[in-house]
Amino acid sequence: MNPEAEQARSSQDLVEDRRSQTSLALILFGPPGSGKGTQAKLLVKTLAIPQISTGDMLREHVRTGNAVGTKVEAKMKAGILVKDEVVNRLVDERLAQPDAARGFILDGYPRTRAQAETLCDLLSGRGADAVVVHLVVDYNVIIARLTGRRQCPVCGTLYNVVSKPPRVAGVCDLDGAALIVRDDDREEVIRERLAAYEKQTRPLIDFFRENGKRLYDVDASHETPEAVSRKILVLIRSHDHS
Numbered sequence: 001m002n003p004e005a006e007q008a009r010s011s012q013d014l015v016e017d018r019r020s021q022t023s024l025a026l027i028l029f030g031p032p033g034s035g036k037g038t039q040a041k042l043l044v045k046t047l048a049i050p051q052i053s054t055g056d057m058l059r060e061h062v063r064t065g066n067a068v069g070t071k072v073e074a075k076m077k078a079g080i081l082v083k084d085e086v087v088n089r090l091v092d093e094r095l096a097q098p099d100a101a102r103g104f105i106l107d108g109y110p111r112t113r114a115q116a117e118t119l120c121d122l123l124s125g126r127g128a129d130a131v132v133v134h135l136v137v138d139y140n141v142i143i144a145r146l147t148g149r150r151q152c153p154v155c156g157t158l159y160n161v162v163s164k165p166p167r168v169a170g171v172c173d174l175d176g177a178a179l180i181v182r183d184d185d186r187e188e189v190i191r192e193r194l195a196a197y198e199k200q201t202r203p204l205i206d207f208f209r210e211n212g213k214r215l216y217d218v219d220a221s222h223e224t225p226e227a228v229s230r231k232i233l234v235l236i237r238s239h240d241h242s
């Protein structure tokens with residue numbers, strides 16, 4: 001069987017396996033620019049469980065201009081973390097929705113020890129099986145990715161001027177909208193976001209280990225997103241059968 005067919009079959013098996021098991025809580029962990037969002041979108045297709053991105057949820061609140069949006073907007077623009085109680089509530093409410101019953105992919109959460117503790121409580125209440133995938137990426141690759149990032153303000157599709165340019169420069173392939181640089185992808189804000197990661201988020205690696213969560217390092221610097229996604233699927237699979 002060729003690699004693509006084998007991959008397709010094992011992905012299908014994985015979906016089938018998931019139907020009969022406890023739900024999967026896949027935690028995509030890593031610094032800004034490590035590809036968590038890209039991986040989440042690829043894995044949603046294969047695993048048929050939803051992506052839960054706290055960054056996307058918060059941006060949506062900012063876009064609609066509601067009370068949560070007003071509270072978090074300045075912090076997000078500055079690249080610093082919003083309050084734990086705000087994101088914990090968003091995640092708690094999102095996990096209660098029916099599409100998350102068979103599992104979910106967390107992208108950008110947890111980011112602090114208080115969030116990780118809340119998540120552990122939420123998971124133990126649901127009997128979900130947690131797998132943490134740590135996307136390991138060189139610092140220079142992260143900077144190149146984040147400074148080159150462009151986003152469609154209409155559909156949210158992400159591009160990169162170097163690694164994933166749109167067909168026509170500056171224009172979304174899907175709906176023709178003019179692409180934008182996210183406020184928090186400006187260079188001084190990128191520095192803040194990376195500092196927040198180092199100080200508040202990276203230490204969670206030890207927290208996950210101490211709390212008996214399975215944590216896998218995956219090199220995500222050089223390979224294509226599809227190749228990284230295949231590696232993650234193999235790890236989930238080995239986890240299922242161990």
Ligand code: AMP
Binds near residue numbers: 082083108115
């Ligand atoms: P992201 O798109 O995941 O990089 O998130 C963008 C911004 O949203 C971050 O720089 C934070 O200001 C905020 N944010 C997203 N997720 C969290 C979280 N789990 N905890 C605190 N702030 C968050």
